[in-house]
Amino acid sequence: ATMPPLLSAIANAGRHGVLVKSAVVMERLGQVDRVAFDKTGTLTEGAPRVAEVRLTGALAEPDVLALAAAAELPSEHPLARAVVAAARERGVEVPRATEFSSAPGRGVRAVVGGREVTVGRPAAPSRPGRAPEPAGRDSEPTGRAPEPSVGEVREVRDLETSVRELEAAGRTAVVVTVDGSPVAVLGVSDRLRDGAAAAVTALARLSGTGPTLLTGDNDRAAHRVAADAGITDVRARLLPEDKVAAVREWERAGRRTLVVGDGVNDAPALAAAHTGIAMGRAGSDLALETADAVVVRDELATVPAVVALSRRARALVV
Ligand code: ADP
Ligand code: MG
Numbered sequence: 001a002t003m004p005p006l007l008s009a010i011a012n013a014g015r016h017g018v019l020v021k022s023a024v025v026m027e028r029l030g031q032v033d034r035v036a037f038d039k040t041g042t043l044t045e046g047a048p049r050v051a052e053v054r055l056t057g058a059l060a061e062p063d064v065l066a067l068a069a070a071a072e073l074p075s076e077h078p079l080a081r082a083v084v085a086a087a088r089e090r091g092v093e094v095p096r097a098t099e100f101s102s103a104p105g106r107g108v109r110a111v112v113g114g115r116e117v118t119v120g121r122p123a124a125p126s127r128p129g130r131a132p133e134p135a136g137r138d139s140e141p142t143g144r145a146p147e148p149s150v151g152e153v154r155e156v157r158d159l160e161t162s163v164r165e166l167e168a169a170g171r172t173a174v175v176v177t178v179d180g181s182p183v184a185v186l187g188v189s190d191r192l193r194d195g196a197a198a199a200v201t202a203l204a205r206l207s208g209t210g211p212t213l214l215t216g217d218n219d220r221a222a223h224r225v226a227a228d229a230g231i232t233d234v235r236a237r238l239l240p241e242d243k244v245a246a247v248r249e250w251e252r253a254g255r256r257t258l259v260v261g262d263g264v265n266d267a268p269a270l271a272a273a274h275t276g277i278a279m280g281r282a283g284s285d286l287a288l289e290t291a292d293a294v295v296v297r298d299e300l301a302t303v304p305a306v307v308a309l310s311r312r313a314r315a316l317v318v
Contacts, residue, residue, distance in 0.1 A: 009313035013306045017297025019280070020306065025292040027317070028275050030310030031256045035203045036246065036269075038261035039215035039222060040172075043229050043300075044190040046078040046262060046282045050086035051171065052187035054162045062092045064184045068176045070097040071110035071117040076284050077263065079174060080108065082188050083119060104265040105216040105239045107174075118177045121216070122163045122185070159185060170224035172217050195301045196229045202304035206311070207258070214243045216265055243269035260295075260303055262287055277303060 003011070006023040013020045020026045037043050053061055069087035072080035073094060087094055097110035097117070107120015159175070159182050166173040166187040174186040204210045212233040213226045222236035235246060243259075247269050250257045259266070259273035262283040267290045270276030278291035281298040288294050295302050 005313040005316035009309045012309050013293075016302050016305045016309070017295065017299065018277075018302045018306045019294040019296050021292055021294075025275065026310055027314060028256075028310075029258070029293070029307050030314045032258040032275055032307060033207050034209055034250050034255040034257040035207050035211040036214050036243075036250075036257060036259050036273075037200075037211055037229075037231070038243075038259075038263065038266045038269075039213055039217055039225050040190060041078050041262035041282055042260055042266075042279050043193060043196050043213070043225055043231075045193050046190065046279075048078050048082040048172070048188045048190035050082050050186050051189045052166065053086075054166075054185045054187070056159065056181075056183055058181060058183045059178065061184075062090060064176055065090055065092045066094060067112050067115065067117045067178060068119045068184070068186070069094045070112040071100070071108050071119050073097060074100045074110075075102055075108050077102075077108075078190070078282065079172065079188060080119075083174070083186065086186075102264075104263070115178050116180070119174060122160075122173050122175045122218075167218045167220045170221055172221050192225060192228045193300055195299055199300035199303055200230045202301075203258075203307065206304055206307050212246070214238055214246055214259075214269065216240075240265045240268050244272045247272045258303075258307070260300075261291075277306075 006026045009026050010020050010023065040046060055061060055064060065087040069084045072083040095112055097112045100110040102108045107118060109118045162185045163173040166185060171187040171189050174188055175182055176184045200211055210233060211231055212235060213222060213231045214235050215222045216238050217236060219236040222234050226234045243266065247257050247259060256274040258275045259269050260277045261270055262279040264284045264286045267286045270278060270287060270290045276291040277293045277295060278287040279298065280288060280294040280296045
């Protein structure tokens with residue numbers, strides 16, 4: 001017997017490095033006419049580096065890195081891995097944290113040696129005078145030049161200025177607080193994945209609309225990555241529920257949305273989308289379980305490839 005077209009397409013997708021979870025998914029992939037990408041870990045490599053450390057002066061750099069890394073150790077977020085790597089590269093011993101908690105799209109909180117430590121995204125800039133409340137976001141792609149892991153160390157008095165300067169440089173600013181007071185801003189950078197721009201072009205052609213970038217990161221970092229990837233529609237500073245709201249809005253307008261993401265913060269949007277694809281290599285377990293298909297080979301070119309495979313298979317299904 002000849003294999004039914006959708007089953008052949010699944011086998012074919014597997015050869016391209018994409019695990020498509022069912023024939024129904026294989027069929028739906030070809031129907032998408034709207035595409036949205038997450039930024040960190042999806043359009044970018046998801047291997048961010050702490051390029052800059054700015055201290056408020058309350059604690060020395062090794063202490064800041066030790067506390068921040070302790071709080072980030074249990075997190076699987078790419079930014080968390082960058083913070084832990086920065087501490088290790090400095091030869092800083094990472095203490096044990098207790099009472100760990102994480103807020104997807106915001107950051108982490110833990111108790112380290114009796115002190116409450118938070119690491120995460122700066123508070124909205126529109127509220128001057130307030131100490132940033134850390135919550136995590138992602139790291140940022142910048143150019144292609146390799147970044148030193150922990151670069152410049154500077155003392156800052158004005159946290160908000162530092163956040164603004166780092167973000168203007170296309171970095172993701174991550175704020176560290178200890179017992180409620182900010183002690184440092186870390187400037188984190190990430191690189192665009194090879195093939196991101198080509199995948200964006202191919203998906204724009206297949207879906208008839210340019211893809212949208214949905215990210216929890218800051219506007220400048222988001223626009224930097226979007227420009228490099230050839231994306232003009234950018235929505236930044238989104239919480240996980242905002243990503244879902246964007247998807248629902250398109251679906252209500254009759255669009256069939258493909259969401260490509262990797263993080264715990266993307267899982268709700270992957271579930272809400274007509275079709276969700278997770279980046280498999282560094283993707284969170286929740287994203288992999290929630291998505292309809294998983295990119296195992298870790299190349300973005302596989303995404304337009306499976307959409308095209310679905311179109312061809314559907315043309316053969318009577
Ligand atoms: P993206 O949508 O680009 O993948 P996320 O929604 O995962 O980004 O994160 C949004 C923002 O929340 C990050 O830019 C960072 O400021 C903050 N953040 C999230 N998780 C962490 C973490 N574990 N450590 C530090 N900051 C974090
Ligand atoms: Mg991500």
